Amino acid sequence: MPRDPSPATEERVRDADRSQSTILAAARDEFAESGLGGARMDRIAERAGLNKRLIYYYFEDKEKLFQAVLEQAYRDIRAEEAQLHLLDLDPATAVRRLIEFTWDYYLAHPEFMTLLNSANLHRARHLQGSQRARELNSPLIDTLAAVLERGRRDGVFRGGVDPVQLYVSIAGLSYFYLSNTHTLSAIFGRDLMTPKARSERLSHMTDVILGYLLRS
Amino acid sequence: MPRDPSPATEERVRDADRSQSTILAAARDEFAESGLGGARMDRIAERAGLNKRLIYYYFEDKEKLFQAVLEQAYRDIRAEEAQLHLLDLDPATAVRRLIEFTWDYYLAHPEFMTLLNSANLHRARHLQGSQRARELNSPLIDTLAAVLERGRRDGVFRGGVDPVQLYVSIAGLSYFYLSNTHTLSAIFGRDLMTPKARSERLSHMTDVILGYLLRS
Amino acid sequence: MPRDPSPATEERVRDADRSQSTILAAARDEFAESGLGGARMDRIAERAGLNKRLIYYYFEDKEKLFQAVLEQAYRDIRAEEAQLHLLDLDPATAVRRLIEFTWDYYLAHPEFMTLLNSANLHRARHLQGSQRARELNSPLIDTLAAVLERGRRDGVFRGGVDPVQLYVSIAGLSYFYLSNTHTLSAIFGRDLMTPKARSERLSHMTDVILGYLLRS
Amino acid sequence: MPRDPSPATEERVRDADRSQSTILAAARDEFAESGLGGARMDRIAERAGLNKRLIYYYFEDKEKLFQAVLEQAYRDIRAEEAQLHLLDLDPATAVRRLIEFTWDYYLAHPEFMTLLNSANLHRARHLQGSQRARELNSPLIDTLAAVLERGRRDGVFRGGVDPVQLYVSIAGLSYFYLSNTHTLSAIFGRDLMTPKARSERLSHMTDVILGYLLRS
DNA sequence: AATGAATGAGTATTCATTCAT
DNA sequence: AATGAATGAATACTCATTCAT
Numbered sequence: 001m002p003r004d005p006s007p008a009t010e011e012r013v014r015d016a017d018r019s020q021s022t023i024l025a026a027a028r029d030e031f032a033e034s035g036l037g038g039a040r041m042d043r044i045a046e047r048a049g050l051n052k053r054l055i056y057y058y059f060e061d062k063e064k065l066f067q068a069v070l071e072q073a074y075r076d077i078r079a080e081e082a083q084l085h086l087l088d089l090d091p092a093t094a095v096r097r098l099i100e101f102t103w104d105y106y107l108a109h110p111e112f113m114t115l116l117n118s119a120n121l122h123r124a125r126h127l128q129g130s131q132r133a134r135e136l137n138s139p140l141i142d143t144l145a146a147v148l149e150r151g152r153r154d155g156v157f158r159g160g161v162d163p164v165q166l167y168v169s170i171a172g173l174s175y176f177y178l179s180n181t182h183t184l185s186a187i188f189g190r191d192l193m194t195p196k197a198r199s200e201r202l203s204h205m206t207d208v209i210l211g212y213l214l215r216s
Numbered sequence: 217m218p219r220d221p222s223p224a225t226e227e228r229v230r231d232a233d234r235s236q237s238t239i240l241a242a243a244r245d246e247f248a249e250s251g252l253g254g255a256r257m258d259r260i261a262e263r264a265g266l267n268k269r270l271i272y273y274y275f276e277d278k279e280k281l282f283q284a285v286l287e288q289a290y291r292d293i294r295a296e297e298a299q300l301h302l303l304d305l306d307p308a309t310a311v312r313r314l315i316e317f318t319w320d321y322y323l324a325h326p327e328f329m330t331l332l333n334s335a336n337l338h339r340a341r342h343l344q345g346s347q348r349a350r351e352l353n354s355p356l357i358d359t360l361a362a363v364l365e366r367g368r369r370d371g372v373f374r375g376g377v378d379p380v381q382l383y384v385s386i387a388g389l390s391y392f393y394l395s396n397t398h399t400l401s402a403i404f405g406r407d408l409m410t411p412k413a414r415s416e417r418l419s420h421m422t423d424v425i426l427g428y429l430l431r432s
Numbered sequence: 433m434p435r436d437p438s439p440a441t442e443e444r445v446r447d448a449d450r451s452q453s454t455i456l457a458a459a460r461d462e463f464a465e466s467g468l469g470g471a472r473m474d475r476i477a478e479r480a481g482l483n484k485r486l487i488y489y490y491f492e493d494k495e496k497l498f499q500a501v502l503e504q505a506y507r508d509i510r511a512e513e514a515q516l517h518l519l520d521l522d523p524a525t526a527v528r529r530l531i532e533f534t535w536d537y538y539l540a541h542p543e544f545m546t547l548l549n550s551a552n553l554h555r556a557r558h559l560q561g562s563q564r565a566r567e568l569n570s571p572l573i574d575t576l577a578a579v580l581e582r583g584r585r586d587g588v589f590r591g592g593v594d595p596v597q598l599y600v601s602i603a604g605l606s607y608f609y610l611s612n613t614h615t616l617s618a619i620f621g622r623d624l625m626t627p628k629a630r631s632e633r634l635s636h637m638t639d640v641i642l643g644y645l646l647r648s
Numbered sequence: 649m650p651r652d653p654s655p656a657t658e659e660r661v662r663d664a665d666r667s668q669s670t671i672l673a674a675a676r677d678e679f680a681e682s683g684l685g686g687a688r689m690d691r692i693a694e695r696a697g698l699n700k701r702l703i704y705y706y707f708e709d710k711e712k713l714f715q716a717v718l719e720q721a722y723r724d725i726r727a728e729e730a731q732l733h734l735l736d737l738d739p740a741t742a743v744r745r746l747i748e749f750t751w752d753y754y755l756a757h758p759e760f761m762t763l764l765n766s767a768n769l770h771r772a773r774h775l776q777g778s779q780r781a782r783e784l785n786s787p788l789i790d791t792l793a794a795v796l797e798r799g800r801r802d803g804v805f806r807g808g809v810d811p812v813q814l815y816v817s818i819a820g821l822s823y824f825y826l827s828n829t830h831t832l833s834a835i836f837g838r839d840l841m842t843p844k845a846r847s848e849r850l851s852h853m854t855d856v857i858l859g860y861l862l863r864s
Numbered sequence: 865a866a867t868g869a870a871t872g873a874g875t876a877t878t879c880a881t882t883c884a885t
Numbered sequence: 886a887a888t889g890a891a892t893g894a895a896t897a898c899t900c901a902t903t904c905a906t
Contacts, residue, residue, distance in 0.1 A: 037254025051888045117333040124398030137403050165420040176388030182340030187353050204381040208428045216432030267871045469686025483867045549765045556830030569835050597852040608820030614772030619785050636813040640860045648864030699892045
């Protein structure tokens with residue numbers, strides 16, 4: 001029973017790439033849903049619709065797979081940040097835009113927060129090994145520094161603001177609300193994810209950051 | 217063979233209580249260190265220096281144990297919050313004090329953040345069942361509302377600030393920095409937990425919140 | 433705090449007896465429902481509404497408890513058999529009566545069959561130890577022998593019938609139907625326990641035994 | 649390093665099949681010896697000489713394994729019943745043959761009785777789920793109906809005999825004696841399994857059934 | 865007579881991982 | 886590139902039993 005003897009190399013490579021991406025996406029979902037400790041290799045294989053053995057073939061073990069997922073997650077957010085073009089905007093608008101972007105990204109990618117939580121639970125050892133650690137650093141820091149400097153020069157922003165601190169603050173205001181939304185909702189006895197609640201949160205965060213930055 | 221006749225019921229009772237507290241503390245540490253999925257009942261028993269079976273005797277299963285730990289964690293922070301006496305201070309000082317307290321509490325109790333992360337990973341179902349959910353609500357919200365109102369009346373604070381939003385923001389500024397300190401340190405290539413870095417963060421957070429609240 | 437110093441001895445004894453009976457009944461139900469291997473000492477204590485430790489106080493361990501339950505079960509059926517007074521009836525009626533009694537007893541005491549199954553699974557070692565083994569022998573055997581002899585002399589029964597074989601046969605006809613009623617119902621696709629099915633079974637069994645015994 | 653190129657798919661498949669059969673046989677023995685509640689998965693693996701994990705790989709859990717064992721047991725007896733060819737014999741001989749077969753089968757397969765006891769203890773829920781419940785029904789019922797009808801037409805058997813009732817009676821006469829042989833032996837103080845006792849039982853059962861069926 | 869606390873040895877089941885092809 | 890079979894080491898949980906009073 002003669003068959004096409006061997007598929008074109010390029011095709012095989014493409015299959016291999018597709019398998020890896022499929023696994024990565026499945027793993028991301030599983031890790032996001034269950035954490036590193038709660039994730040199951042079986043379920044990842046099932047989600048991916050691929051044989052479990054293949055995961056080991058491509059990613060060696062669970063730890064390395066998590067590391068790959070984490071790096072991919074950083075690569076994804078960095079790719080989107082790169083589209084922001086904050087320097088094309090006036091300083092206040094640029095900051096507003098950054099706040100909105102951060103909020104929207106976390107909203108659209110709740111798995112990113114869960115992955116970070118898992119990574120930090122394990123003291124970020126999955127990044128330490130990564131030679132790309134630095135490459136995962138946000139280019140936004142430099143951009144934000146420029147925005148802050150321009151704002152200061154324009155006389156609209158206060159001076160002496162550390163862009164890293166500000167970046168962390170902007171992230172933290174969204175992150176805490178969204179990552180802990182379930183406990184907060186339970187404790188305050190109200191749903192924090194209704195459209196109204198969400199829009200109020202975004203306003204508040206913008207008020208806080210701009211209230212702090214803008215010279216009166 | 218006469219013996220001490222009355223078996224000191226109180227002492228017996230205290231043994232049971234002590235065992236439960238010991239288990240609870242051991243479980244808190246294990247859950248904090250490894251998350252709900254990564255925690256091991258064996259290790260909890262070992263940490264507690266008690267027989268594993270006893271954990272099930274008192275707490276039924278891992279889920280219920282986690283719920284008990286979580287409730288205890290909330291009770292602990294609420295107990296400390298109750299010592300703050302913010303109403304004895306002028307509004308700006310009261311807010312400053314709250315920021316410091318939040319920062320210090322998370323610093324001293326990193327397990328609280330990890331527990332919250334685990335709870336949220338599981339959509340806070342451990343609180344939903346808890347009839348004490350509401351009782352875990354922070355009394356600080358009401359106090360903070362009073363502080364904000366007084367500040368506004370005194371002409372030092374802006375008006376229209378939602379105390380819940382502000383409480384969440386204050387918490388978020390500390391939480392994100394401390395909970396994600398490992399990934400942030402890896403990515404920024406600098407240790408965020410040196411004394412200097414910590415003191416800078418506290419200053420920044422205070423600047424942000426008061427910069428937002430204070431009328432110029 | 434003075435109290436009634438010590439209850440009358442007789443009363444305490446009666447309490448002790450009552451506790452033992454309660455335990456025995458609870459254990460019988462549990463063993464009947466779950467078998468020896470599936471029975472749980474905890475559940476027996478719960479059923480009895482008594483402390484688990486008390487079971488060990490009175491019955492030493494699970495095995496001995498099962499033995500006690502088994503002996504009691506035999507004592508119970510023997511006590512009822514003793515009320516039959518088969519010798520007051522004419523031979524054919526006596527046999528009919530015995531068949532009915534056996535059927536009704538198994539129907540009313542399904543636990544007796546389950547207990548026997550458990551005992552036999554363990555090769556009746558719970559009876560081997562029992563010095564009362566012989567005392568558990570049915571007095572019905574002698575009675576049945578007399579009935580058969582009288583029937584033969586009267587010319588209504590065939591001769592040469594071993595009363596033990598007949599006794600076992602009468603029991604077996606009821607036992608198999610009732611003990612295996614669930615598998616039989618499943619396989620035949622019909623409920624063997626409806627009133628109609630039960631009455632048909634009783635007729636059939638009587639027909640079989642008397643068809644065999646009666647001279648034509 | 650060239651090796652046998654074609655991996656002989658058939659062989660691989662047979663390995664899986666063989667493992668499953670081995671497990672099934674080991675489980676049958678263990679369940680027969682200890683009942684469902686007393687059976688140990690560890691012991692089954694040991695008996696099978698296979699890794700315990702493999703049992704779960706093929707049979708999911710203990711319950712499903714028991715179900716598989718039970719279905720196999722029915723399939724086995726049905727296969728042997730199919731060899732009887734009762735319709736080739738004259739009615740009385742056919743009935744005699746069925747009695748002997750039943751007796752011999754239970755003697756040779758005591759585990760079948762124990763499995764049925766376990767199944768009934770659990771109210772045959774292992775069959776209820778089985779879509780093959782009906783397929784486990786004995787084809788002997790129809791054959792027996794034909795035998796009875798022919799006997800009646802020939803004037804040797806009485807009429808109005810329900811083949812299901814008769815089938816159950818024939819089984820019950822053997823089953824009770826063999827399944828409860830340990831308690832009966834203990835109580836009657838005599839060994840029911842000596843060759844003489846066994847041959848007497850077989851004679852008696854045949855006498856009972858034919859005494860009932862044959863017209864005088 | 866009665867009981868709450870405590871435990872060692874299991875017990876079914878799961879998991880990440882590897883074998884063999 | 887891909888996969889079904891197989892496994893050792895856990896893992897949550899259970900059980901009969903004993904301790905201490």
